[in-house]
């Protein structure tokens with residue numbers, strides 16, 4: 485990793501100045517917050533700020549849930565197993581409540597509970613370390629012995645698998661539909677929205693003064709949230725250039741035979757297979773096909789111009805995994821393939837913090853292949869920082885990135901996909 489162009493000291497300067505700012509303190513007039521990015525993080529941030537009385541202008545260059553956005557996929561896994569990371573289990577719990585609240589507002593299947601099957605070919609320490617937190621949060625996690633697993637899921641070959649666990653409260657979020665539905669609700673409520681690209685404006689005396697919009701206009705607000713996913717590194721090359729690394733990821737949908745009942749949501753759980761590469765997938769939801777994804781980080785990817793043509797190599801790897809783990813789908817036809825990008829932070833943790841030079845500008849991202857499910861809790865956190873001056877969570881702070889960079893720690897995502 486290169487040395488950072490800003491240091492821990494630079495960042496701490498911004499924090500020290502913050503308490504003096506009154507720009508979003510609850511006042512007689514509602515604070516105006518511009519949220520740049522209408523992906524899952526920006527959408528939930530806008531929602532939570534609005535619920536707490538802020539006036540929000542939401543801005544997106546390509547539109548909510550566009551195919552270029554990380555939130556633009558059909559489905560994203562929601563699960564609560566996060567190893568010994570209690571903070572994420574709590575975030576999943578809070579997020580579940582808000583996802584279910586959202587899903588109850590529509591007849592669309594925004595959330596499908598499938599359970600999640602964890603298959604380990606090696607040790608399962610990661611999962612076992614989650615047990616106390618799962619228990620405390622009320623997420624049931626069941627060990628399944630291999631004979632039982634073979635009986636319950638005859639469509640899966642457990643060859644090479646040493647341990648199996650079933651996480652009961654887990655499933656699939658219809659990602660793009662969730663984001664678009666939230667946008668529709670915002671519009672019905674008269675929420676301001678601009679379909680434009682925004683760039684950060686000048687920073688004066690530790691405060692961002694405005695946004696520069698692609699149509700030549702400018703937007704002034706009291707505070708600015710940049711929830712720009714993989715674009716954060718382009719937008720803030722100086723501050724985020726080395727801390728957000730978008731990588732190319734492929735997802736494939738294969739077609740089970742006609743009338744087959746083994747791969748639908750009723751019979752097939754969401755699954756994760758920890759082999760040399762980590763693969764995960766979802767049952768055939770609404771006839772889209774059996775989804776399989778390789779969590780291995782691909783090459784660097786440009787979210788604007790990157791080539792989204794699926795590669796024969798990735799399809800071959802998916803087929804090889806299917807032949808081994810789901811033998812009856814060995815020759816299933818490929819129905820669809822999509823290329824998306826992870827927006828990786830160096831350690832796989834989220835980034836939710838102020839811009840080091842501007843106390844009223846917030847950088848929100850680093851979903852790193854596992855952020856979608858957490859986005860309601862992310863929105864809550866950001867609203868808490870802006871409106872209630874809640875302190876930044878150290879795990880998500882930029883100081884930890886500066887520390888990593890200063891210590892020369894390599895950029896290595898944790899492989900916390902899905």
Ligand SMILES: Cc1cc2nc3c(=O)[nH]c(=O)nc-3n(C[C@H](O)[C@H](O)[C@H](O)COP(=O)(O)OP(=O)(O)OC[C@H]3O[C@@H](n4cnc5c(N)ncnc54)[C@H](O)[C@@H]3O)c2cc1C
Pocket residue numbers: 520521522523524525526543544545546547548549550552553554555556557559560561562680681682683711712713714715719733734735777824825826827848849850851852853854855856857858901902
């Ligand atoms: C293949 C794949 C599988 C995944 N699986 C899972 C999973 O199973 N479970 C899970 O929880 N997570 C998963 N994730 C991760 C998750 O989808 C992302 O972490 C999350 O969607 C990130 O949301 P975001 O709002 O930060 O970014 P995005 O969704 O990319 O949104 C950013 C938005 O900002 C806009 N924007 C950018 N720059 C500008 C600008 N200058 N002006 C205006 N607008 C701008 C873009 O148009 C975009 O709409 C997966 C990701 C991928 C790619």
